Structure formats: structure tokens, C-alpha cells
Amino acid sequence: MNSTNQLPFLAIQEAEKGLLNLKKQGLSRAHKVAQSACDTTQMFNGQRYKTFCSNDYLGLANHPEVIQAAQEALSRYGVGSGASHLISGHQEPHEKLAHRLADFQRAHIPHVQTLNFSSGYMANLGVITAICSLSNSTQASPKELTSIYSARLNHASIVDGIRLASKESTVKLTIFEVEELQALENALQSDTSKHKLIVCDGVFSMDGNLSPVDRLLDLAVRYDSLLLIDDAHGFGVLGDQGHGILEHMKLCSERLLYIGTLGKAAGVMGAFVCAHQTLIDWVFQKSRPYIYTTASPPSLAMATLKSLDIIEGPEGQQKRAHLHELILYWQTHLQLQHWHALQSSTPIQPLVVGHTPLCVLIDQELQALGILIPAIRPPTVPKGSARLRVTLSAKHSLQDIQALIEVVMRLEAKFISS
Ligand SMILES: Cc1ncc(COP(=O)(O)O)c(C=O)c1O
Numbered sequence: 503m504n505s506t507n508q509l510p511f512l513a514i515q516e517a518e519k520g521l522l523n524l525k526k527q528g529l530s531r532a533h534k535v536a537q538s539a540c541d542t543t544q545m546f547n548g549q550r551y552k553t554f555c556s557n558d559y560l561g562l563a564n565h566p567e568v569i570q571a572a573q574e575a576l577s578r579y580g581v582g583s584g585a586s587h588l589i590s591g592h593q594e595p596h597e598k599l600a601h602r603l604a605d606f607q608r609a610h611i612p613h614v615q616t617l618n619f620s621s622g623y624m625a626n627l628g629v630i631t632a633i634c635s636l637s638n639s640t641q642a643s644p645k646e647l648t649s650i651y652s653a654r655l656n657h658a659s660i661v662d663g664i665r666l667a668s669k670e671s672t673v674k675l676t677i678f679e680v681e682e683l684q685a686l687e688n689a690l691q692s693d694t695s696k697h698k699l700i701v702c703d704g705v706f707s708m709d710g711n712l713s714p715v716d717r718l719l720d721l722a723v724r725y726d727s728l729l730l731i732d733d734a735h736g737f738g739v740l741g742d743q744g745h746g747i748l749e750h751m752k753l754c755s756e757r758l759l760y761i762g763t764l765g766k767a768a769g770v771m772g773a774f775v776c777a778h779q780t781l782i783d784w785v786f787q788k789s790r791p792y793i794y795t796t797a798s799p800p801s802l803a804m805a806t807l808k809s810l811d812i813i814e815g816p817e818g819q820q821k822r823a824h825l826h827e828l829i830l831y832w833q834t835h836l837q838l839q840h841w842h843a844l845q846s847s848t849p850i851q852p853l854v855v856g857h858t859p860l861c862v863l864i865d866q867e868l869q870a871l872g873i874l875i876p877a878i879r880p881p882t883v884p885k886g887s888a889r890l891r892v893t894l895s896a897k898h899s900l901q902d903i904q905a906l907i908e909v910v911m912r913l914e915a916k917f918i919s920s
Contacts, residue, residue, distance in 0.1 A: 528859050529879055539564040540769075542897045544874075551874040554892045554906060559739050559849045560813065560821045561897035562769030568808045575804035583797035591797030599803040600774070602810055603762070607776040610748035612756050615779035617786050618772060620798045622734050622763035623659040625773035628789035629730065629759060630663030630701065633781075634671040635788050637697045647672045648697040651689065651727070653680050653713060655706045658882075660732060664701070680713050683721065690725035698726065704733035704747035705740075708883050708891065710850030712736070715747055722757045728781075730759040735850060738767025744813040744822060768809040770802050821896035825849060828894050828903050836907050840918050849894040852878075853910065854887050861888035864913060871909060 524530040537545040540563040544553050562568055575595060583591035596618060604616040619625035630650075637646040650664055654677050667673050674695065678686040680702070690698065700722055702713045715731055722729040733746045741749030746762060748754075756778050764772040775785060786792065812818050832851055836843050842854040855861040858879045865877035868890075875890045883889060894903070 528862050534874075542895055542902065546874065549872070551869070551872050552902065552906075553874045554894065554898075555874050555876050556893060556895065557735070557766035558769050558897075559735075559767040559825060559893070559895055560744075560769065560818065561895050562738075562767070562809045562812060565769065565809070565812065567812065568769060568805050571808035572801045572805035575801035579800040579804075581801070582799055585797065586793065586795060587797045588793055593797070593800040593803075595800040595803035595807070596797060599806055602807055603774045604776060606743075606745045606762075606810070606814075607748060607760055610745075610754050611758050611760065611776055611778065612754070613779045614776050615782040616774050616776045617782050617789070617792060618774045618798075618803075619792055620772055620795055622657075622732070622761065622765070622773040623662075624791035624795070625761050625763070625775055626657070626659035626663040626732060627666055628663075628791035629761060629775050629785055630660065630699075631667045631670060631790065632785040632788040633699055633728065633730070633759070634667035634673055634697075636784065637671055639784075645672050646697060647674055647695040648699060649674045649676065649693050649695045649727075651676050651678050651686060651698070651700045653678060653702040653706075655680075655709060656701060656703050657707055657732060657734065660701055660703070683714065683717055687721055687725075690721060690727065693725070698722075699728045699730060701730045702732070703735075704731045704737075705735035705848050705850065707735055707850065708852065708878060708889070709844055710735075710846030710848045710852060711844070712740075712747065712750075712847065716751045716753060719753055719755055719758065723755065728757050728759060729755075730761065732761045734761070734763040734766055734773075735848060737762035737764075738809075738813045738818075739822065739825070739848060742819070744818050764806050764809075768806055768813065770806045770809055772798055772802060772806065825894060825896040828896075828898055828900065831900060831903050832892075832894065832907065835904075836910065838911070838914055841910075841914050851892040851894060853890040853892060855889060856886055858888040860917065861890065864890060864917065867913060868909070873906070873909065 534546045540556050540558050542553055544551055585591035600616040600618050604614050607614050619628055634648045637648045650673055652664055664675055676689050700718055702718055705712055719729055736747040738744045740747050759777040761775050764770050844852045861877040868875055875892050878891045879888045
């Protein structure tokens with residue numbers, strides 16, 4: 503070993519400085535170690551907490567039938583898939599899952615087909631890069647420009663997908679505000695590029711509000727664009743059958759690409775994209791985050807198939823009805839003077855506190871009371887809008903919500919008077 507080499511030593515010094523700087527700004531991140539399954543009460547670091555922080559909106563992450571489906575698949579298929587999808591890792595459960603997920607969006611995307619990814623992060627990287635590479639689909643044709651229109655509050659994985667696409671293809675990026683669609687229309691109107699892609703979260707992950715997918719689709723049709731919706735937080739939760747935001751808004755178009763994730767309401771892990779079969783064929787051929795990674799364990803696909811049965815069936819409907827009662831109760835009974843509870847009809851119910859150190863302090867106080875609600879700070883949310891991201895689950899009871907409202911109102915009074 504060469505201990506005189508300066509490079510790693512300097513790197514460590516720089517990392518130490520950077521870490522200290524993050525700490526000083528209250529932006530340092532740390533793990534909490536969970537010692538029990540994901541639930542509305544959970545052990546962390548030896549202490550039991552009431553949790554309002556998971557994305558397990560329907561309580562399927564620890565559902566006995568989903569666990570049993572995984573256990574049976576483990577006995578049959580083993581633990582790992584052993585290879586990437588295009589070598590030998592694509593097993594029967596992966597194939598079945600893709601077909602079942604396509605069924606969920608069949609009424610909304612004509613000629614629909616599905617491709618599964620190992621995570622939502624990878625799906626956004628893989629789909630955006632592949633779609634942007636359409637502009638140079640044959641080597642004979644010159645590289646053409648793809649115009650991407652991305653909503654300002656889109657998830658980090660969309661941002662990173664666009665960054666990666668910009669390195670590989672010729673991309674012009676325009677950020678738009680969902681509240682100002684006239685500006686988006688003006689930009690589309692004067693856009694002469696052949697390839698256009700509008701990208702938007704279906705439900706904004708830090709605000710909880712629905713995006714205007716219907717109006718975005720109208721613009722996509724009128725200005726010859728594709729529309730990619732990342733419905734990570736709507737899939738399983740929105741629509742009578744839990745199919746997501748396209749079902750909720752009753753939309754149907756060949757211009758749609760629909761990404762859903764399976765680690766939130768479905769309670770397992772992974773993601774998928776649904777689109778017209780030719781677009782999916784292209785993504786399949788070109789998407790490096792799909793091609794160059796080990797296929798996820800087949801037991802996860804079997805567990806997800808069981809989750810999908812629950813989501814679509816009467817149990818899923820009951821869970822969604824209960825969840826919406828809880829959301830309504832929270833929205834109508836929480837009365838705040840200084841903190842701002844965002845208007846949201848989804849299980850994401852943020853309390854904007856503003857100042858980052860104050861938000862961290864409230865997070866700590868809640869923890870001392872045995873309640874876990876994460877403080878979300880910049881850069882995940884815009885500066886000055888640090889918040890407690892309350893998430894509700896169908897597993898919560900009305901009493902859980904009543905108790906939380908009481909605690910939040912008490913804490914607000916305490917922090918404001920001190
Ligand atoms: C809107 C959105 N898209 C994508 C992702 C990433 O999904 P995954 O956790 O499956 O990587 C998230 C995760 O929080 C998300 O909120």
C-alpha cells in the first residue's frame with residue numbers, strides 16, 4: 503500500500519470540511535435503524551415510535567398475504583435472479599408482473615405494454631434517456647433536438663434522468679410551473695423541434711397535490727408532444743380500482759408514458775413504465791438502467807402480484823376509503839396559526855414550518871414524544887420551506903390522527919410562544 507500518495511488524504515480532508523459545513527447548516531443526514539417491520543408503530547434504535555413517515559399508504563408492506571406470496575416464491579425460485587434481465591435473470595414472475603401492470607393501464611393507453619425496473623429512480627433515468635435517444639434513432643439521421651418540459655417540483659430522479667439524457671442526446675430543457683400552464687403553452691407554440699417531451703409527477707412528493715395531468719395531456723396532443731407522468735404516489739391510492747391518476751382523471755392517449763413505483767402503495771419494491779408497445783420496445787432496447795443491472799428477486803415480483811390483487815379488489819377499495827376519511831379529518835380538524843398545512847387530497851400532508859433549524863427542532867421534539875415525522879429540508883424542498891412531511895396510511899386509526907392533531911397544535915403553541 504502506498505501511504506505517501508496524497509490523493510486519498512486530500513479527499514478525506516475535503517470530505518471532513520464538507521461534512522462539517524453540512525452539519526453547521528443543519529443539513530447533515532443520518533440513518534435511523536429500524537428494528538421491526540414497516541408499520542404505524544415501529545422500533546428504531548431500541549425505542550418504539552408512532553410513525554407518520556412511510557409511503558406504505560395501504561399498509562401492504564407487512565400484509566400477511568403479501569408475505570406469504572413472497573415466502574412461497576422464495577421456496578420455488580430461490581433468493582436471487584442470478585443475472586440481468588437480458589442474460590438469464592428474467593423469470594416467469596417478472597413476465598407475469600409486466601402483463602398484470604399493463605392490464606392496470608389498458609383503459610388509459612391504447613396498445614399498452616409494460617417494462618419493469620428495479621426502482622423508480624432507475625425507471626426515470628432509463629425512460630427519459632431512451633425517449634431522448636429517439637431523436638437519433640438511426641445512425642444515418644443527424645442528431646436532432648429533443649425539447650423537454652419539466653415541472654419545477656419534479657422528483658430528483660426526473661431531474662437526474664434529464665441530466666443524463668442531456669449528456670447523451672441533444673436536449674433543450676424548459677422548467678415550467680404547473681400553476682402557469684399558459685407560459686408552458688406559449689413555449690410549446692413557438693417550439694419548432696420535432697421531438698417534445700413533457701414530464702411531470704402525478705402527485706408531487708413533497709407537497710402532496712395532484713398535477714393537472716388532464717390539461718398537460720391536452721397540451722401534449724395539441725403541440726405534438728409525449729407526456730411522461732411519474733405517478734409514484736398516485737399508483738394504488740388514486741382511482742376506484744387504485745390504478746392511479748389516469749384512472750382518477752379518466753384519461754386515455756397513446757401519447758402517455760406512465761411510470762408507477764411499487765415500493766410505496768404496493769408495499770414492495772421496483773417500478774414500471776407503461777406506454778404504446780412500440781415505445782416500450784424502444785425503451786427495452788435502449789434503456790441502460792434496465793439492461794445493465796441484475797433482475798430483482800422473483801419473490802418480489804410474486805409479492806407484488808399479490809399486492810396488485812389486493813389493490814384492485816374489495817380490500818383495496820376499503821383501505822382507500824378509510825385513508826380518504828383520515829385525510830379529510832386531518833384537513834378539516836387541524837387548525838394552525840403560524841405553520842402552514844398544505845392543501846392536499848393525498849396521504850402526503852406536509853406542514854410547512856419554513857426555517858430549517860426550527861423544523862429540525864420540532865422533529866426532535868416529536869421524537870422525544872415517540873412520534874416519527876421526518877423534517878424535509880433544502881435542497882429536497884425550496885429554501886425557506888422546510889417542512890414536516892406527514893404521511894398517512896390506511897393502517898392508521900382515526901384516534902391516531904386525532905392524537906397527532908392534538909400534539910401538532912400543542913407544539914405550535916409552545917414554539918411560537920417561546
Ligand atoms: C415522484 C417519485 N418518483 C420516483 C421515486 C423513486 O422511486 P423509488 O423509491 O422506487 O426509487 C420517488 C421516491 O420517493 C418519488 O417520490
